[in-house]
Amino acid sequence: MSKNDEKNQPTDEAQVESKGTQQKTEGSKAEESKAQEAGAAEGSKKDKTSSPADKDVGATPVKDLAKHDHVGTDEVLIDVQDLHKAYGPIDAVDHISFQVRRGEVVGILGPNGAGKSTTMKMLTCLLAPTGGRAKIAGHDTLTESMAVRRSIGYLPEDTPVYPAMSVLEFLQFVAEVRDVPKKDRKRRIKETCELTGLTSVLGRPIGELSKGYRQRVGLAQAMVHDPSILIMDEPWTGLDPNQIADVRNLIKALGKDKTLLVSTHILAEVEAVCDRIVIIDHGKILEDGRPQDVIDRNGQAMYRFEMNPNGKEADDFAVPARSVAGVASVEVTRHNGNLLAKVVCRKGKDPGQPKLLSVVQSAGMSLVAVERSITSLEDIFRTMTVGDAVEIGAAA
Amino acid sequence: MSKTWTIYKRELGEYFYSPVAYAAIVILLFYMGWKGLNLILEAAQPEANMRPFFAFSPWILSFVGPALTMHLISEEKGRGTMSLLLSMPLTDWAVVLGKYLAALTVLTAALVLSLAYPITIAAMGNLDWGVTVGGYLGLLFMGACTLAIGLMTSSWTKSQFLAFIIGAFSCLMLWELGNPQTLMWLPSSLVGFFQYLALGTHMKNISKGVLDTRDFIYYLSIIGASLLLAVQSLESRRWR
Numbered sequence: 089m090s091k092n093d094e095k096n097q098p099t100d101e102a103q104v105e106s107k108g109t110q111q112k113t114e115g116s117k118a119e120e121s122k123a124q125e126a127g128a129a130e131g132s133k134k135d136k137t138s139s140p141a142d143k144d145v146g147a148t149p150v151k152d153l154a155k156h157d158h159v160g161t162d163e164v165l166i167d168v169q170d171l172h173k174a175y176g177p178i179d180a181v182d183h184i185s186f187q188v189r190r191g192e193v194v195g196i197l198g199p200n201g202a203g204k205s206t207t208m209k210m211l212t213c214l215l216a217p218t219g220g221r222a223k224i225a226g227h228d229t230l231t232e233s234m235a236v237r238r239s240i241g242y243l244p245e246d247t248p249v250y251p252a253m254s255v256l257e258f259l260q261f262v263a264e265v266r267d268v269p270k271k272d273r274k275r276r277i278k279e280t281c282e283l284t285g286l287t288s289v290l291g292r293p294i295g296e297l298s299k300g301y302r303q304r305v306g307l308a309q310a311m312v313h314d315p316s317i318l319i320m321d322e323p324w325t326g327l328d329p330n331q332i333a334d335v336r337n338l339i340k341a342l343g344k345d346k347t348l349l350v351s352t353h354i355l356a357e358v359e360a361v362c363d364r365i366v367i368i369d370h371g372k373i374l375e376d377g378r379p380q381d382v383i384d385r386n387g388q389a390m391y392r393f394e395m396n397p398n399g400k401e402a403d404d405f406a407v408p409a410r411s412v413a414g415v416a417s418v419e420v421t422r423h424n425g426n427l428l429a430k431v432v433c434r435k436g437k438d439p440g441q442p443k444l445l446s447v448v449q450s451a452g453m454s455l456v457a458v459e460r461s462i463t464s465l466e467d468i469f470r471t472m473t474v475g476d477a478v479e480i481g482a483a484a
Numbered sequence: 485m486s487k488t489w490t491i492y493k494r495e496l497g498e499y500f501y502s503p504v505a506y507a508a509i510v511i512l513l514f515y516m517g518w519k520g521l522n523l524i525l526e527a528a529q530p531e532a533n534m535r536p537f538f539a540f541s542p543w544i545l546s547f548v549g550p551a552l553t554m555h556l557i558s559e560e561k562g563r564g565t566m567s568l569l570l571s572m573p574l575t576d577w578a579v580v581l582g583k584y585l586a587a588l589t590v591l592t593a594a595l596v597l598s599l600a601y602p603i604t605i606a607a608m609g610n611l612d613w614g615v616t617v618g619g620y621l622g623l624l625f626m627g628a629c630t631l632a633i634g635l636m637t638s639s640w641t642k643s644q645f646l647a648f649i650i651g652a653f654s655c656l657m658l659w660e661l662g663n664p665q666t667l668m669w670l671p672s673s674l675v676g677f678f679q680y681l682a683l684g685t686h687m688k689n690i691s692k693g694v695l696d697t698r699d700f701i702y703y704l705s706i707i708g709a710s711l712l713l714a715v716q717s718l719e720s721r722r723w724r
Contacts, residue, residue, distance in 0.1 A: 175724075212571040216722045237573040244571070248564030252501040253494075264490045265572045309568070 163190045165317050165347045166211065170220035173206050173371075180206045182371035183220060188364075190316070193343035195362035196351040199473045203371040204351040205245050208321050211349070212242045224317060238267065241315040245322050247306035251295025255286055255305055258294055259312055266313035276312055284308045284338065300331035307338060311346075318342060320350045324357055336360055355466045365465075369473040379465060386471070387462040388416065389438035391431040394423075394456040395448055402427055404451045412447060414439040426456055487574040491582025492589075495556065499590050508551040509594040515544045520601035534602060534612070538619035538691040542626050542684060543659050549630025550651030552590055554644045556583045556635055557714065562642040566718075576718040580635065580711055587631045595623060614693045622690035625703040626683055630655045632710035639717035658683040658706075 166188035173181040181203040188194045196204050209215040211222050213233040221228060227235040250258055259280065263273045281287045284304040289297060294305055303323065310318055323339070324332050332354070339361045342348060352358060358365055359379050367375040367382070375382050395405065402420040405427065409418045414437035419430045431444060441460060448455055499505045519540050557580075560566040569579060602616045630651075637651035638644070660666055662682025667675050679685045683706075686699035 209567070214567055214570055214722065215724075234573050237571060240571070242568070242571040244564060244567045246564055248568050250494075250498070250563075250565060252498055257497070261490065261494050262572070265487060265569075265574055267573060 164188070164223075165190050165225050166194075166349060167223040168207075168211070168220075169222070171207065171210060171217050171222055172219035173203075173210060173215065174218045179371045181210070181217075184368065184371070184373050185220075186366055186373060186376055188347055188349055190347055191343075191345070193339065193348040193350065193361055193363050195358040195365045196349065196368060197353065197355070197358055197365055197469060198351075198368040199353060202369045202473070204368065205321055206371075207368070208242075208319055208349070208351060211319055212240060213237055239315060239317055241310035241313065241318045243306045243310045243318075243320040243323055246325065247303050249294045249302055249305055249309075252293060254291050254293055255281075255297075255308075256290045258305065259308060262309045263312050268313050276314065280308045280312045283311075283341070285334070299326050300328065300334070303327060303331065303335065307335070311342065315346070317347045318349070320348065322352055323350060324352055324354050332357065355464075355469055359465055367469065367472060374472050383462060383465055383468065384436075386435060386468045387464075388435055388467075389433040390461050390463060391429075391433075391441065391444055392457075392459045392461075393427075393429040393431070393444070393448060394458070395427045395429065395453040396425075396456055397427050397453050400452050405429060405448060405453060408451065409444065409447050412439050412443060413437070415444075427453065485578075487578040488582040488585070491574070491579055492585050495583050495586035496589060499586065502555070504555065505552055505590060508548045509590070509597070511551075512544060512548045512594050513598055516541050516598045516601060520598075520605070534605070534616050534619055535691065537601070538615070538622065538687070542623060542687050543656070545623070545627045545630045546655035546659055546683075547652050548594075549591070549627055549655060550634035550637065550648045553583075553587050553631050553634030554638050554648040554651060556587065557638040557718070558641050558644050558647045562644075566721075570718070570721075576715045579718065580639075580714045584632060584635050584711060587635065588628055591627045591631060592624065595620060595627070615691065618693040618695070619691040621695075622687040625690070625700065626687050629658075629683060629703055629706045629710075632707040632714075633658075636710040636714045636717070639714040655683070 164187045166186075168187065169185050170183050171181055171185070172179065172183045184203075184207065186194075196207065198204050206215065210217050211224060211229060213229050213236055216230060221230065223229070224236040225239040227239070229236050250261075253261070256277070259277045260273065263277060268276050278287075281290060284307050286301070286304055286308055289301055294302060297305065303326075307320075307323065310320065320339075323335050327335065336357055339348065339350065343361065343363075350358075350362065362379060364377060365375070365379055365382060366373055375386070377385070397404075402422070406418045406420045406429070409415060409429070409431060414433050415431055416434045417430075417432045421428045433439065441458065445455065445458070516537070519537050557566070560569065570576070599620075602611060605611050606613075633654050634647070634651040637654065638647040640650070641647050659682065661678050662684040667678060670678060680702065686702050689696055689699050
């Protein structure tokens with residue numbers, strides 16, 4: 089029983105967080121989450137020794153260290169090598185390779201039809217790849233399909249459920265098919281329902297629930313057997329902002345001791361929950377890295393100056409500013425007698441604020457205000473995945 | 485095997501909410517009752533037997549079987565729950581067998597309810613229990629075949645309606661093969677073969693009280709082949 093108690097600890101704490109402590113200051117949250125991560129690492133270490141997939145894990149100090157950094161260990165739980173799926177002449181997934189390590193939360197980003205769902209279906213043994221291979225927890229999806237299916241939880245796109253069943257009946261059914269031992273079933277269902285906030289609707293037919301609750305049921309069925317790997321296809325689709333926040337908190341809580349692969353096109357969520365993002369389009373991987381790294385690699389710096397022209401013309405600033413190395417475009421407009429300049433820099437080439445300020449000075453103008461920003465992940469995503477889009481400002 | 489049981493329980497539970505299942509059972513009982521009514525009226529005569537009852541009841545199973553099974557796979561495909569199910573650790577056979585056995589249970593329950601007719605006849609006159617038991621055995625096996633065929637066609641499409649139409653058509657064709665009007669047009673060398681293929685031929689033998697292994701092998705082959713094709717259909721989804 090002590091084993092169970094230890095396992096309960098992180099779950100309960102995670103629930104507290106997911107139930108809405110958004111008011112908490114960032115500092116106290118960070119402290120709490122560190123404490124939880126330590127607890128989660130403890131719990132998963134002791135609880136999962138029986139599973140062959142979890143062999144040789146957790147003994148090294150690397151794991152705890154990694155947990156605090158929230159990037160996972162070196163153990164690769166999802167290993168995709170040269171995966172290829174062709175529907176007739178169309179390559180839905182075009183020879184992609186990526187890896188997900190234990191404890192990582194990885195977001196697969198891409199426009200509709202990019203190959204996200206097809207990739208996930210291959211990982212969950214629903215589709216056989218045309219070429220290449222995928223290994224989940226060390227098992228090949230093609231030759232060891234049962235072992236793969238045992239080690240994952242999967243939330244398919246659009247959250248399919250059995251509308252006539254009650255939430256409890258459905259979760260009991262899934263727990264049974266998912267090989268949850270009979271003695272643990274009740275406890276697991278209770279824990280899962282508490283975590284997903286389903287306790288109040290247990291007896292209701294799923295068909296009568298709102299979209300948000302149905303989504304929770306989908307999440308609950310994916311985790312009722314406490315899998316170490318969760319694969320979720322568009323968990324945010326069709327939810328309102330509050331429900332999106334709920335799912336975000338749940339995924340954050342789950343990400344503390346599980347490996348997650350989440351596909352979506354809601355970029356704010358990706359930035360909020362994912363340790364790493366993989367951007368795919370037309371079946372190909374365009375980017376793979378931490379959100380910040382992706383922004384650093386692809387983002388464009390942008391400056392907005394407000395200047396008092398002191399009788400000078402707009403071109404007195406715009407012309408020399410355009411000749412500064414790294415500047416992609418300069419736009420100057422007039423507003424209440426002042427000049428407003430928007431300077432966009434080339435990808436990865438920011439000349440720096442002092443350099444641009446010196447241009448303002450040498451133009452004989454006086455600075456009123458300046459603001460620097462970076463193009464967002466959303467801009468980057470659009471630039472990469474929209475066929476005719478160009479780098480912002482590149483045409484100027 | 486335990487997974488088959490899990491699927492079986494879920495499907496059986498689902499039947500309780502299915503208006504189609506209730507309608508199919510009511511139609512079966514109504515039709516059998518209608519055929520049975522004549523027999524009940526004749527029951528005052530010394531030799532009431534149920535042979536005509538078993539000669540005319542079976543073809544209704546060509547509709548009832550596919551009606552009971554049309555939703556089993558096509559609905560899950562259309563709703564997307566099949567993806568959910570097949571991502572879980574269970575074999576395609578467990579899915580198909582669990583669903584099939586649930587449908588078979590419902591049909592058996594309907595046949596048990598229809599026992600009211602022979603019991604009424606027995607209460608009013610002499611009933612040949614040999615013929616009755618044989619007839620019911622035949623109905624059960626033939627029904628089991630129509631369920632398997634219906635399950636197979638359900639695995640081919642997302643549309644329940646299409647699954648029903650193709651299923652009922654297949655069953656009727658198998659039934660009609662043994663019809664004298666069909667056989668009349670065939671070269672005499674093929675008559676025996678077609679008769680063997682027909683659903684009704686074996687039903688006739690069994691309801692006469694003649695229990696021949698060949699008839700049971702026939703029914704079991706149809707069931708086995710249909711279920712195998714259903715499993716293949718599920719399996720083929722992975723390769724598309």
